[in-house]
Amino acid sequence: MNVGLIWAQTLDGVIGADNAIPWRLPEDMAHFRAITLGHPVVMGRRTWDALPPRFRPLPGRRNVVVTRDPRWAAEGAERAGSIAEALELAASATGATAAAEPLEPAGAAAVWVIGGGEIYRAALEHATTLWVTEVDTTVHGDTYAPTPGPTWRVAEDSGWQRSTSGLRYRIRRLTR
Numbered sequence: 001m002n003v004g005l006i007w008a009q010t011l012d013g014v015i016g017a018d019n020a021i022p023w024r025l026p027e028d029m030a031h032f033r034a035i036t037l038g039h040p041v042v043m044g045r046r047t048w049d050a051l052p053p054r055f056r057p058l059p060g061r062r063n064v065v066v067t068r069d070p071r072w073a074a075e076g077a078e079r080a081g082s083i084a085e086a087l088e089l090a091a092s093a094t095g096a097t098a099a100a101e102p103l104e105p106a107g108a109a110a111v112w113v114i115g116g117g118e119i120y121r122a123a124l125e126h127a128t129t130l131w132v133t134e135v136d137t138t139v140h141g142d143t144y145a146p147t148p149g150p151t152w153r154v155a156e157d158s159g160w161q162r163s164t165s166g167l168r169y170r171i172r173r174l175t176r
């Protein structure tokens with residue numbers, strides 16, 4: 001099964017502050033939606049809590065939430081006790097096999113891990129694709145992106161773009 005991670009970060013690697021994304025980038029939200037729609041998404045319980053209630057569960061996707069709390073439950077979400085369990089659960093319903101699927105378009109994955117920091121660090125070893133949005137801003141943060149090792153290569157790069165919000169950003173796909 002192909003596992004992908006998708007995140008947006010500042011140049012310093014900040015992805016969150018006080019359980020929220022500390023910028024607004026509509027182009028990145030559209031990118032996030034386009035990449036993940038139709039695929040199971042795996043997220044940590046804090047990321048679930050951070051989603052605005054009207055977007056919970058994320059529509060058009062199976063929502064798998066990782067938490068150590070065995071009694072946690074939420075409408076529209078499936079609970080998993082670990083990343084491994086979440087990926088197994090996500091794979092079970094897609095009918096995906098352990099092998100990579102060569103017919104998937106470039107950058108597509110069977111399951112997308114959508115955050116946050118603790119979950120990205122645990123899931124990185126399982127991943128074959130990363131979609132990383134870099135936002136040219138400096139903000140206070142308390143949650144950081146994982147650090148891809150030297151095996152990762154940039155396979156696609158939007159180049160620097162100007163958002164309608166005024167911020168500069170670029171979107172890159174990494175593979176290994």
Ligand code: VY7
Pocket residue numbers: 006007008028029032033050051052055058059113114115131132133
């Ligand atoms: C998470 C939201 C957060 C706040 C308000 C609306 C990259 C992003 C994420 C996560 C951006 C979010 C939303 C946007 C998506 C909509 C639903 C409403 C949808 C990530 N690169 N960017 N993120 N929603 N993991 N990686 O904005 O969501 O997809 O339907």
